[in-house]
Amino acid sequence: MTPPHGLFIVLEGIDGTGKSTQSRQLAEWFRDQGREVIASREPTDGPWGAKIRATAATGRLSPEEELEYFLKDRREHVEQLIAPALAAGKVVILDRYYFSTMAYQGSRGVDPGEIRRQNEAFAPVPDLLFILDLDVDTALSRIGGRGDTANEFEKHESLTKCREIFLGLAGEPFVHVISSGDGPEVVQERLREIVAGVV
Ligand SMILES: Nc1ncnc2c1ncn2[C@@H]1O[C@H](COP(=O)(O)OP(=O)(O)OP(=O)(O)O)[C@@H](O)[C@H]1O
Numbered sequence: 404m405t406p407p408h409g410l411f412i413v414l415e416g417i418d419g420t421g422k423s424t425q426s427r428q429l430a431e432w433f434r435d436q437g438r439e440v441i442a443s444r445e446p447t448d449g450p451w452g453a454k455i456r457a458t459a460a461t462g463r464l465s466p467e468e469e470l471e472y473f474l475k476d477r478r479e480h481v482e483q484l485i486a487p488a489l490a491a492g493k494v495v496i497l498d499r500y501y502f503s504t505m506a507y508q509g510s511r512g513v514d515p516g517e518i519r520r521q522n523e524a525f526a527p528v529p530d531l532l533f534i535l536d537l538d539v540d541t542a543l544s545r546i547g548g549r550g551d552t553a554n555e556f557e558k559h560e561s562l563t564k565c566r567e568i569f570l571g572l573a574g575e576p577f578v579h580v581i582s583s584g585d586g587p588e589v590v591q592e593r594l595r596e597i598v599a600g601v602v
């Protein structure tokens with residue numbers, strides 16, 4: 404029997420907008436419907452992802468070095484997890500992908516269009532991209548409420564630029580900007596309504 408067509412969903416947005424919360428709930432929803440789901444995140448928990456995460460505390464690399472590390476991490480992620488899962492007809496839900504590279508390394512001066520070109524040379528474009536949108540002050544307060552202190556990637560000025568780059572993607576057919584200012588249940592219902600329209 405031919406497996407169902409894989410479905411590739413990405414959640415993006417600045418730190419604290421609820422990506423991890425929504426990804427978990429969306430994965431649970433699909434599993435309740437009997438679909439096989441691969442939920443993952445970037446930076447990954449692999450060697451390159453670990454190197455990147457370490458810099459959140461020790462101090463960031465140059466924008467160019469960060470870009471190279473994220474590309475290396477993502478190539479492994481696509482080859483080892485994303486592509487095989489989609490080929491097997493699974494649902495893949497990512498908490499961050501190359502649109503974060505466009506936003507975060509773009510906010511440091513690397514051309515977002517060039518970042519997108521380099522990534523789309525090997526990384527599949529998702530079927531759905533949800534951009535969770537929230538003002539920076541509220542996002543940072545949620546990070547504090549989570550018990551974390553803002554790290555080197557979570558500076559107000561850079562997150563403001565990141566948010567602008569994310570919102571610049573609005574209007575593309577696979578992109579949906581979702582305000583995450585409402586409660587998590589309300590946000591999840593909005594995601595499910597859009598997903599239900601394409602599955
Ligand atoms: N809609 C919401 N309303 C209020 N609080 C929320 C909402 N969604 C998530 N939160 C809370 O905000 C904090 C950040 O949520 P979460 O970790 O899911 O965000 P994130 O986008 O994954 O953050 P990061 O990018 O830093 O990992 C958590 O404490 C979470 O419980």
Ligand SMILES: Cc1cn([C@H]2C[C@H](O)[C@@H](COP(=O)(O)O)O2)c(=O)[nH]c1=O
Nearest residue numbers: 418445446473499500503504507508556
């Ligand atoms: C994929 C990706 C991520 N980042 C940044 C964004 C975050 O501040 C950190 C860690 O991500 P998490 O959601 O807090 O786990 O990494 C980036 O700069 N570039 C990227 O491509």
